[in-house]
Amino acid sequence: MQKYSVFSLIKNAFKGHKDWEVAWKDPTPKSEYDVIIIGGGGHGLATAYYLAKEHNITKVAIIEKGWIGGGNVGRNTTIIRSNYMHDENGLFSEFGMDLWRNMSQDLNFNVMFSPRGIINLAHSDAQMNAYSRRGNSMRLNGIDAVLLNREEVKKIIPMADFSENVRFPIFGGLMQPSAGTARHDAVAWGYARQADSMGVDIIQNCEVTGFDVTNGKILGIRTSKGDIKAKKIGLCVAGSTNILAEKLNMTLPIETHLLQACVSEPIKPILDNVVTFGAGHFYCSQSDKGEMVMGGDLDGYNSYAQRGNLPTLQHVLTEGIAMFPFLSKLKMLRTWGGIMDMSMDGSPIIDKTHIDGLYLNCGWCYGGFKATPASGWTFAHTIAQDRPHELNAGYSLNRFSTGHLIDEKGLGTKTWIS
Amino acid sequence: MLHIKCPYCGLRSQNEFSYGGDATVKRPELNKEVSDQDWDNFVYLRKSPKGKHLELWQHISGCRQWIKVERDTLTHEIFKTLKATEEV
Numbered sequence: 164m165q166k167y168s169v170f171s172l173i174k175n176a177f178k179g180h181k182d183w184e185v186a187w188k189d190p191t192p193k194s195e196y197d198v199i200i201i202g203g204g205g206h207g208l209a210t211a212y213y214l215a216k217e218h219n220i221t222k223v224a225i226i227e228k229g230w231i232g233g234g235n236v237g238r239n240t241t242i243i244r245s246n247y248m249h250d251e252n253g254l255f256s257e258f259g260m261d262l263w264r265n266m267s268q269d270l271n272f273n274v275m276f277s278p279r280g281i282i283n284l285a286h287s288d289a290q291m292n293a294y295s296r297r298g299n300s301m302r303l304n305g306i307d308a309v310l311l312n313r314e315e316v317k318k319i320i321p322m323a324d325f326s327e328n329v330r331f332p333i334f335g336g337l338m339q340p341s342a343g344t345a346r347h348d349a350v351a352w353g354y355a356r357q358a359d360s361m362g363v364d365i366i367q368n369c370e371v372t373g374f375d376v377t378n379g380k381i382l383g384i385r386t387s388k389g390d391i392k393a394k395k396i397g398l399c400v401a402g403s404t405n406i407l408a409e410k411l412n413m414t415l416p417i418e419t420h421l422l423q424a425c426v427s428e429p430i431k432p433i434l435d436n437v438v439t440f441g442a443g444h445f446y447c448s449q450s451d452k453g454e455m456v457m458g459g460d461l462d463g464y465n466s467y468a469q470r471g472n473l474p475t476l477q478h479v480l481t482e483g484i485a486m487f488p489f490l491s492k493l494k495m496l497r498t499w500g501g502i503m504d505m506s507m508d509g510s511p512i513i514d515k516t517h518i519d520g521l522y523l524n525c526g527w528c529y530g531g532f533k534a535t536p537a538s539g540w541t542f543a544h545t546i547a548q549d550r551p552h553e554l555n556a557g558y559s560l561n562r563f564s565t566g567h568l569i570d571e572k573g574l575g576t577k578t579w580i581s
Numbered sequence: 582m583l584h585i586k587c588p589y590c591g592l593r594s595q596n597e598f599s600y601g602g603d604a605t606v607k608r609p610e611l612n613k614e615v616s617d618q619d620w621d622n623f624v625y626l627r628k629s630p631k632g633k634h635l636e637l638w639q640h641i642s643g644c645r646q647w648i649k650v651e652r653d654t655l656t657h658e659i660f661k662t663l664k665a666t667e668e669v
Contacts, residue, residue, distance in 0.1 A: 405629040416625040418603075419654070464600045467631045467655045473582055474596050507625045563625040564617060576624060579600050 164360035167271050186352060187359035192366050195392040196224045198546055199384060201371050201407065202399035203227030205236035205347075205532065206524055208354035209539020210399060210546070211363045212270075217540070218547035221362035224393075226386060228370040228403075232351030235401050238501035239532040240424050240446065240458045242437050244281050244342035245306050248297040251557030251569050252510060253304040258554055259537030260306075260341060266536060272353030275451070278343035281437040282316065284323070284486065286331040290441055294337035301339070309338045320438055324488050331442040331485060344437065344448055350535055374411055374521075381520040397522040397546050402467065402502030404525040411518065416507040416563045417526055418578050421462040423471035423479070425498035427490070429453030438486070445482035447490075454496060457483055461503065463579045471500040503528055505578035508562075510569035513542050513555040522546050523560060528578070583652075586662045589644045601637030603627055604649045631655055635669060 165171060165184045175183055198214060200207045203225045214220045225231070243263055245256030266274050285291045291310075298308035312335045317325055323333060359365055366388065373385040374396075383392035400407055408415050434449040445459040459479030462472050476498060484491045506512060506526030511534065513524050524542045527534060541555040551559070557569060574580060583595035608623055609615040634654045639647050647665040652658065663669065 405627075406631050409628070409630070414622070414626040414628060416627070418627045418629045419631075464652075465603075465629055465634055465636065465654045466657070468657060472595070472657075474594075507627075564621045577602065579602070 164356070186356045187365050190364045190366065192224060192226075192364065192369065192386070192388050192391050194390075195383075196364070197222040197393065198395045198397065199223070199391060199393040200225045200397045200399055201384070202401070202403070203231035203355075203365060203367065204234045204399065204401060205232070205351050205354070205535040206401070206527075206538045206542065207397075207399035208232075208351055208358060208365075209535050210397060210524070210542045212354045212358040212361075213540045213543035214547060215358060215361035215363060217543060220547055223358075223362070224364040224366055224391065225358070226369050226371055226384070226391075227365070227367045230367050231355050231365060232348055235501045235503070235531055236347055236351045236535070238424065238499055239347055240448070240456050241344040241347045241532060242281065242342070242446065242448065243276070243345055243533040244339055244437075245533075246281065246283070246297070246301060246308065246337070246339040246342060247571055248300040249569050249571055250304060252571055253301060253306055255537055255541070255554050255558075256533065257304060257306050258540075259534060262536035262540065263345065266345075266350070266353070270353035270357050272349055272356060273346075274349045274353055275346035276343065277345065278341050279436050279448075280338055280340040281342035281439070282311070282319065282336045282338045283439045284316070284336045284441040285334045286442045287334060291334050294335075298337050307339055307341050309340060311336045311338055319436065320434070322433060322489055323438070323486055329485070331440075336441075342437065347532060354539070371407065371410075376411070376518055376521075379517070379519055381518050395520045395522070395546055397524060397542060399524045399542070401504050401525065401527060401531060404504045411521070413516070415525070416512075418465055418505045418507075419467055420464070420503050420505045420579060421466035421468055421471060421500050422458070422503050422529065423462065423476055423498060423500045424456070424458035425476065425480075426450065426454035426456050426496050427493040428496050430455070430493065433489075440482050440486045442485075443482040445479055445486065447483060447487065455490065455493060457490075459483075461505070461579055462500070467502055469500050469502055471498060503531075507576045507578065508568040508570040509572050509574060509578070511538070511558050512560050513538065513545060513558045514551060514560040515545065515549070516560065583657060583659065585638060585650060585659060587640045587643060587646070588648055588662055588664045589646050590640060593640070593643060597640060597642040598638045599641045601639055601647065603629075604635045604637045629654075633660070637665065
């Protein structure tokens with residue numbers, strides 16, 4: 164594989180950029196693989212990469228219905244963080260932070276990881292208490308957390324609404340300085356390029372139409388490009404999880420919902436960090452191009468539409484303007500939607516299933532992008548070793564029946580309430 | 582914007598309603614032995630189909646009645662609305 168560097172860039176510039184190797188091939192599927200990963204998003208591509216890199220399993224295919232990186236890895240707001248209270252979420256995400264910090268070097272692809280810090284704003288004394296508890300839990304797990312008072316927040320984001328008599332005054336905030344953002348498409352492309360170079364077949368425009376399950380064992384899949392055999396199959400399909408589960412006669416603790424995001428017109432640099440509104444659900448950062456990147460609530464009803472509805476967007480941006488009044492002066496550049504696999508406790512599932520050889524990776528709710536490397540790493544381990552790693556042992560499928568829920572937000576099963 | 586026909590009030594905008602989830606989920610009967618699996622099915626497991634979905638909504642900023650809505654989860658087309666006590 165061609166190494167990307169400043170020298171290869173200069174060399175190719177002299178040749179008019181005509182001799183670059185393809186980043187990944189477009190192979191026809193073989194009749195059999197050791198492992199098939201269904202879903203060519205961030206998690207699926209990362210899983211294939213870590214199967215090859217960490218477990219030396221290279222006879223792997225990624226089956227993608229559309230094109231790689233066309234789903235939620237291309238639709239998110241690029242936020243990376245590990246500011247969780249529960250041990251399972253905190254330790255898993257912090258393991259991912261280490262992978263994020265080394266990702267550009269590891270993949271030889273600039274993913275533009277930018278640890279700019281995230282601030283969760285607090286708007287009451289009770290919220291400050293809750294943040295101090297969460298911050299302490301984070302620090303016990305080795306995650307950086309700083310509790311900021313009103314003046315300290317004002318120094319960092321003076322453009323927020325600090326005026327008198329506002330409905331939601333800013334009392335302070337909880338900051339994770341090591342959190343940040345990354346270039347989401349580059350993550351998908353970087354994993355794809357490395358996985359391809361180690362022998363993984365990336366098969367795009369190939370829809371899975373059925374499964375071959377005999378005597379409780381998975382034997383292969385049926386696709387629009389023919390039948391493919393494999394003794395191990397991993398499902399990494401986010402918002403399409405329920406659709407494939409139905410083909411397997413499985414019912415899962417997952418509901419599929421729509422989440423919107425949007426960007427404003429580009430403006431000069433004003434916001435250095437990621438900031439979230441504490442009295443609702445709104446988050447905001449500024450991209451390298453200068454756009455304000457914003458998101459918030461689910462549309463609030465089951466949906467596979469991948470496009471949003473205006474009332475929710477109006478509601479979310481009202482929160483945004485309450486936090487940053489200057490946003491009201493900006494024009495909207497683009498809005499879009501993605502479909503989320505909302506689990507019944509808000510935490511993901513990375514586990515084996517009752518079908519021998521079938522592995523499940525789903526339930527990422529709002530937080531799939533930041534989990535990409537840790538999810539791929541632990542899912543690859545779960546598939547290769549046929550047992551979960553201790554990092555994803557808590558993300559079991561049966562935790563709903565055994566009562567070991569990981570309900571970070573305390574929302575229960577009403578996933579559309581946020 | 583969805584337009585939902587409340588069986589009590591007529592056609593109203595989505596803003597007046599709040600969502601209540603899958604209407605086909607049945608709570609196990611009271612005063613009867615319930616297996617863990619049945620309880621699990623009721624509390625956590627959802628089909629979440631792509632296509633026709635029967636769901637509960639409440640006309641919270643209107644008559645406050647709960648209603649059933651049959652809606653397509655891909656196109657958002659609403660086929661039918663019913664009172665909560667009515668069956669399709």
